[in-house]
Amino acid sequence: SQQGEEDPQALSIQEGENATMNCSYKTSINNLQWYRQNSGRGLVHLILIRSNEREKHSGRLRVTLDTSKKSSSLLITASRAADTASYFCATEGANDYKLSFGAGTTVTVRA
């Protein structure tokens, strides 16, 4: 079952602008992760935020987690053409070792 749902499905921005995408999920989690996928390739891990954390930064990435609303957001600041990709949130359930992925947000950064 797909636990997470990303919003929006697609996003087109100008180079230098910020990109924000959201993820909602349904059940209790151990952690929430964001992954990136370039077309036709495997996924690459970006950042992990635990259920007891509210915000995390990694380079130009900022992730927030609101467990009361069962939602997370990923912000990419000062976007570059190389950021063009699909971004997926994934949740690890409280009682298992499975990661459930959403359908992803496709981000296009225009030069």
Added chain:
Amino acid sequence: DGGITQSPKYLFRKEGQNVTLSCEQNLNHDAMYWYRQDPGQGLRLIYYSQIVNDFQKGDIAEGYSVSREKKESFPLTVTSAQKNPTAFYLCASRSRPGILFFGSGTQLSVL
């Protein structure tokens, strides 16, 4: 070079044929996973294995089989019972903190 190796990159299946997708890892991870990705969609879990000689069904296991005889290897067989096998198949292994490392995928098509 450490990582996950999937082969082949492209695979074609004839009707009634079983085909096997290879996945090898040299990261010394205990857990390994197979996901299926359809165009424009997220990842759906087929099978996962937390330890050698043990594996569990994911959300869409029907028509697929796996084995885990060695820690490094987790092959997936797409059987003739899988009536709609055309998809992008991704293998991953899991590190201790719960992060997934993905291979580059196998695109399976039906002739």
